[in-house]
Amino acid sequence: MPVNLRIVQGLQEAAEILAGDRAAQMLGGGTLLVRAINEGAMTEGTLLRTVDPVLLAINAGGARVELGAGVTMAMVLASRDLSYLHAPARGIGGPAVRTTATIGGNLFAATPYGDFTTALLALDAVVTLHAGFGGARAMPLEEMLANRARGGVGLVASVGFNRPAGADAFRFLKVARVRPKGISVLSIAVHLPQNAGRISGVRIAYGAMGPTPLRAKAVERVLEGRSLDAATIAAAKTAALEGTQPATDAIASEWYRREVLPVHLGRLLAGETS
Amino acid sequence: MARMPVQFRLNGTDRAVFVEPVETLLGTIRRGLGDFAPKFGCGQGTCGACTVLVDGEPRLGCLTLSVTCEGRSIETASGLADGPTLHPLQAAFMEHFAAQCGFCTPGMLMAAKALLDRNPDPTRVEVVEAIAGNICRCTGYEPIINAILAAAQQRGARRA
Numbered sequence: 001m002p003v004n005l006r007i008v009q010g011l012q013e014a015a016e017i018l019a020g021d022r023a024a025q026m027l028g029g030g031t032l033l034v035r036a037i038n039e040g041a042m043t044e045g046t047l048l049r050t051v052d053p054v055l056l057a058i059n060a061g062g063a064r065v066e067l068g069a070g071v072t073m074a075m076v077l078a079s080r081d082l083s084y085l086h087a088p089a090r091g092i093g094g095p096a097v098r099t100t101a102t103i104g105g106n107l108f109a110a111t112p113y114g115d116f117t118t119a120l121l122a123l124d125a126v127v128t129l130h131a132g133f134g135g136a137r138a139m140p141l142e143e144m145l146a147n148r149a150r151g152g153v154g155l156v157a158s159v160g161f162n163r164p165a166g167a168d169a170f171r172f173l174k175v176a177r178v179r180p181k182g183i184s185v186l187s188i189a190v191h192l193p194q195n196a197g198r199i200s201g202v203r204i205a206y207g208a209m210g211p212t213p214l215r216a217k218a219v220e221r222v223l224e225g226r227s228l229d230a231a232t233i234a235a236a237k238t239a240a241l242e243g244t245q246p247a248t249d250a251i252a253s254e255w256y257r258r259e260v261l262p263v264h265l266g267r268l269l270a271g272e273t274s
Numbered sequence: 275m276a277r278m279p280v281q282f283r284l285n286g287t288d289r290a291v292f293v294e295p296v297e298t299l300l301g302t303i304r305r306g307l308g309d310f311a312p313k314f315g316c317g318q319g320t321c322g323a324c325t326v327l328v329d330g331e332p333r334l335g336c337l338t339l340s341v342t343c344e345g346r347s348i349e350t351a352s353g354l355a356d357g358p359t360l361h362p363l364q365a366a367f368m369e370h371f372a373a374q375c376g377f378c379t380p381g382m383l384m385a386a387k388a389l390l391d392r393n394p395d396p397t398r399v400e401v402v403e404a405i406a407g408n409i410c411r412c413t414g415y416e417p418i419i420n421a422i423l424a425a426a427q428q429r430g431a432r433r434a
């Protein structure tokens with residue numbers, strides 16, 4: 001049976017179909033799903049499309065930010081309130097991909113994709129899920145990513161996080177060999193709030209350094225409570241590879257990713273890249 | 275599987291078609307509606323030969339499902355010229371030798387139109403960004419970038 005498309009009204013209905021049919025998948029922008037169909041990698045199953053306005057909502061003016069899963073990278077780039085997320089959004093494909101690629105789809109994109117998700121992980125994002133018949137519930141993004149491989153995560157309605165502490169507190173770097181558009185060798189997102197000269201509540205996330213975007217918890221432990229000086233940055237670089245599990249693919253070898261990660265992390269912490 | 279009805283505007287004309295549930299916009303425009311300007315290059319989103327505008331935004335026809343375009347306005351390179359008068363971008367592409375085999379050209383033109391409609395006076399870097407998703411295997415890009423900048427200048431001169 002070829003791939004089918006079902007148009008459903010609301011999120012809950014879509015979630016119930018997802019729960020009952022393992023061959024059903026949400027359709028975001030379709031940059032990965034339609035490509036899979038074109039390539040013959042997806043030959044059966046059901047795509048679920050819903051035009052529930054919740055998916056397109058952007059609430060970014062206040063301290064707590066909430067973005068619908070159907071918000072595209074182009075919509076993020078059009079929002080001045082979301083300027084700290086422009087670098088990760090701009091890193092995804094060319095302009096015609098960005099008008100289509102959604103935040104929700106990025107949460108499920110296989111490595112080395114997932115650059116926007118890496119940024120969300122460093123913002124300690126929480127996803128609102130509709131799984132089965134139980135209504136909506138919140139789950140830390142980190143936990144959702146850990147569950148992703150098993151499948152059955154359900155429908156992501158939105159992501160929420162606190163606006164970063166200040167203009168310089170959130171930094172993002174995508175390392176690619178083709179510019180301005182290339183798939184990641186790796187990406188790094190850093191949220192570095194400081195309190196009286198000391199780092200407080202730091203979050204670091206890597207993209208393309210494991211099966212999903214992941215937190216660099218060893219680096220976070222090194223940085224927490226210290227001032228951001230040369231010695232701290234050197235210690236962070238030493239801890240940079242702990243917990244990583246990069247793959248070898250067409251973009252870079254596992255060895256290369258390990259070699260360059262500490263260098264780029266050091267530069268990002270030192271503010272030597274933009 | 276039941277075909278689905280879709281209505282949209284294509285280059286200013288209302289069109290109604292029946293499409294397969296997961297038919298791409300590129301397939302509908304080419305096979306269903308006989309507009310062969312957008313090209314099928316890769317079907318993977320990497321070449322940009324299928325670029326069209328949907329409500330003024332650049333989109334990849336090969337990755338966009340037709341059913342998601344209900345009620346939208348679609349533009350392809352076929353709609354650029356006004357009768358025998360070429361669009362400034364088409365004229366500049368000719369003038370600056372920005373096409374050789376021409377396979378990438380309809381996609382390049384639409385990516386460039388999306389830029390100039392939004393930003394009539396782009397920098398060279400902005401032009402490069404705008405066509406970053408479009409591959410050309412012939413020209414080496416410089417003539418294309420020069421043509422887009424020249425078209426912008428010419429449009430600016432006409433407005434002044």
Ligand SMILES: Cc1cc2nc3c(=O)[nH]c(=O)nc-3n(C[C@H](O)[C@H](O)[C@H](O)COP(=O)(O)OP(=O)(O)OC[C@H]3O[C@@H](n4cnc5c(N)ncnc54)[C@H](O)[C@@H]3O)c2cc1C
Pocket residue numbers: 025026027028029030031032033034035069070091092093094097100101102103104105106107108109112113114115116154155156157182183184318319320
């Ligand atoms: C040329 C090209 C370049 C690209 N470059 C990059 C890049 O540099 N970095 C990068 O990260 N990605 C890149 N991508 C991959 C992709 O475009 C993005 O990851 C995008 O964000 C995926 O979103 P989508 O809406 O298109 O996903 P879709 O194809 O619609 O869906 C992808 C997966 O997510 C699931 N899904 C979507 N929405 C939801 C939801 N609300 N709830 C539950 N599941 C959902 C789908 O069921 C599917 O399994 C690129 C793709 C192309 C074609």
Ligand code: FES
Pocket residue numbers: 313314315316317318319320321322323324325334335336337
């Ligand atoms: S055919 Fe659509 S990007 Fe190549």
Ligand code: FES
Pocket residue numbers: 372373374375376377378379409410411412413
């Ligand atoms: S002119 Fe031949 S691919 Fe661009």
